[in-house]
Amino acid sequence: MNPRFIFETFLKLLPYLTVTLEYVSLSLLFGTLLGFLAAAAKLGRNRPLRWLANAYTTILRCTPSVVLLFLVFFILPAVMRNYLRINVDAWPALFFVVVTFTLFLGASQSEVMRGAYLAVDRGQFEAGVSVGMTEWQSFRRVVLPQAFFFALPNLTNTVIYLFKEGSLAFTIGVVDIMGKAYLVNATNFGLKALDVYLALALIYWPLSVFFEWLGRLLERRFGYTQVKPEAGKTAESVRGRGRSSIRGVRA
Amino acid sequence: MLAVTNIHKAFGTNEVLRGVDIMVEKGDVVVLLGASGSGKTTLLRCINFLELADQGHIRVGGIDIAFRDARKKDIHAIRRKISFVFQNYNLFNNKTALENVTEGLIIGRGMPKSQAVRIGKACLDKVGLANKFDSYPGQLSGGQQQRVGIARAVAVNPEVILFDEPTSALDPELIGEVLDVMKRLATEGTTMLIVTHEMSFARDVATKVVFMDEGNVVESGRPKEIFVKPKERRTRQFLQRFLGDSDYAI
Numbered sequence: 001m002n003p004r005f006i007f008e009t010f011l012k013l014l015p016y017l018t019v020t021l022e023y024v025s026l027s028l029l030f031g032t033l034l035g036f037l038a039a040a041a042k043l044g045r046n047r048p049l050r051w052l053a054n055a056y057t058t059i060l061r062c063t064p065s066v067v068l069l070f071l072v073f074f075i076l077p078a079v080m081r082n083y084l085r086i087n088v089d090a091w092p093a094l095f096f097v098v099v100t101f102t103l104f105l106g107a108s109q110s111e112v113m114r115g116a117y118l119a120v121d122r123g124q125f126e127a128g129v130s131v132g133m134t135e136w137q138s139f140r141r142v143v144l145p146q147a148f149f150f151a152l153p154n155l156t157n158t159v160i161y162l163f164k165e166g167s168l169a170f171t172i173g174v175v176d177i178m179g180k181a182y183l184v185n186a187t188n189f190g191l192k193a194l195d196v197y198l199a200l201a202l203i204y205w206p207l208s209v210f211f212e213w214l215g216r217l218l219e220r221r222f223g224y225t226q227v228k229p230e231a232g233k234t235a236e237s238v239r240g241r242g243r244s245s246i247r248g249v250r251a
Numbered sequence: 252m253l254a255v256t257n258i259h260k261a262f263g264t265n266e267v268l269r270g271v272d273i274m275v276e277k278g279d280v281v282v283l284l285g286a287s288g289s290g291k292t293t294l295l296r297c298i299n300f301l302e303l304a305d306q307g308h309i310r311v312g313g314i315d316i317a318f319r320d321a322r323k324k325d326i327h328a329i330r331r332k333i334s335f336v337f338q339n340y341n342l343f344n345n346k347t348a349l350e351n352v353t354e355g356l357i358i359g360r361g362m363p364k365s366q367a368v369r370i371g372k373a374c375l376d377k378v379g380l381a382n383k384f385d386s387y388p389g390q391l392s393g394g395q396q397q398r399v400g401i402a403r404a405v406a407v408n409p410e411v412i413l414f415d416e417p418t419s420a421l422d423p424e425l426i427g428e429v430l431d432v433m434k435r436l437a438t439e440g441t442t443m444l445i446v447t448h449e450m451s452f453a454r455d456v457a458t459k460v461v462f463m464d465e466g467n468v469v470e471s472g473r474p475k476e477i478f479v480k481p482k483e484r485r486t487r488q489f490l491q492r493f494l495g496d497s498d499y500a501i
């Protein structure tokens with residue numbers, strides 16, 4: 001192990017972090033939007049849409065990410081050329097990585113969001129419209145912030161997963177930190193593999209820890225929703241209450 | 252003023268409301284009685300379009316429309332004239348007591364924040380929560396939460412407030428504080444339609460009592476008439492079950 005070489009490699013890899021962060025942030029953005037739409041479809045009343053969203057989730061869940069990446073990389077260009085008359089040959093490989101992870105995140109995020117939405121008692125939404133807010137206002141002001149809180153732990157997980165899983169991008173030629181590490185390793189004929197990948201880990205570790213910390217910070221920021229009000233009692237106690245009030249009448 | 256006529260509602264094959272008429276005049280406190288499952292909650296929810304009635308007609312604050320004909324815009328307009336106090340309070344958990352009350356004013360009605368806060372504080376003060384403006388629902392007792400719920404309903408200055416068993420989820424020692432607030436609203440002339448099993452409240456505060464059974468209004472009248480001389484057998488049976496004896500007298 002050569003600390004000096006590790007450090008030099010670390011510095012060599014660092015610039016490629018922008019590539020990594022690029023597909024992470026873009027996939028996260030589009031994947032979240034897609035997940036939102038899919039979750040809305042699953043929760044909505046439109047049957048065909050609901051079916052479509054469920055099928056999409058199932059198929060994506062059952063496809064390994066490398067497989068999806070290759071499918072997107074090799075099939076999407078053909079589809080776009082033949083059906084949309086768009087030539088994507090010159091487009092950067094990064095595009096296909098983002099498409100792949102967007103599709104993946106869309107599926108997993110849709111489940112996260114669906115669960116988070118259902119975790120917010122519908123009564124609060126009803127209370128919102130009852131004080132004169134529109135349905136959209138009640139959703140945005142009351143349901144969404146709380147659902148976001150419920151989704152946060154999963155969201156943090158997703159970011160870290162994406163950050164690491166993104167290293168697959170190199171298989172279609174995107175040179176991110178993982179890709180660069182692979183290249184550096186190759187120029188050294190694999191003789192310094194341990195040092196190279198240690199340098200790589202020195203980028204992955206602190207950043208993952210940072211994402212974790214960020215997630216926890218946000219959880220605290222939205223943490224007030226953790227305090228749940230006393231849940232309503234059952235019909236049994238309601239009836240009991242009714243009888244007890246008679247004492248009041250007699251008194 | 253609120254008038255609902257011939258309201259029908261079924262869940263699948265379960266006919267829950269079978270042509271109910273309800274009339275609430277300005278300043279009225281109408282108490283709706285009925286056994287569990289008789290359709291009281293469904294009636295209130297239909298009035299506020301939280302459920303869509305299958306048939307019937309609603310007239311409130313200048314709006315006059317059949318339930319089935321109401322579009323999104325009409326529904327929104329009607330909800331602005333009616334507020335709702337829920338059995339489980341349904342406070343916005345992510346907002347403070349004050350924000351719970353001002354939200355409908357600022358967001359729903361576009362009122363300037365300073366004015367909304369002034370009204371919100373006055374309403375919370377009225378329900379005895381002047382020292383709880385910044386508390387979140389989770390930090391309040393059930394009774395306090397329900398009083399915030401009432402303040403929230405009052406703040407938007409509706410034509411009528413619907414109450415669905417506002418004290419049923421409360422521990423017995425907390426019921427009084429909520430009923431007291433409601434009594435005060437009644438003396439101030441607030442128009443209310445209240446589902447409750449608190450018979451003494453119904454007797455003392457109601458201007459009109461309506462008894463429902465199996466989706467029908469069986470009998471209605473002034474509390475004295477209903478409690479002392481119920482005409483219908485089903486009303487008598489219901490009251491007997493609640494009052495438990497025959498020597499009950501007002």
Ligand SMILES: Nc1ncnc2c1ncn2[C@@H]1O[C@H](COP(=O)(O)OP(=O)(O)O)[C@@H](O)[C@H]1O
Nearest residue numbers: 262265267285286287288289290291292293294
């Ligand atoms: N959302 C719903 N879906 C199906 N059935 C319902 C629903 N809400 C109420 N019901 C049924 O309607 C009937 C009346 O209920 P409800 O209006 O809650 O009565 P109450 O408030 O008088 O106890 C009950 O049989 C109940 O099971």
Ligand SMILES: [Mg+2]
Nearest residue numbers: 291292293416
């Ligand atoms: Mg009920």
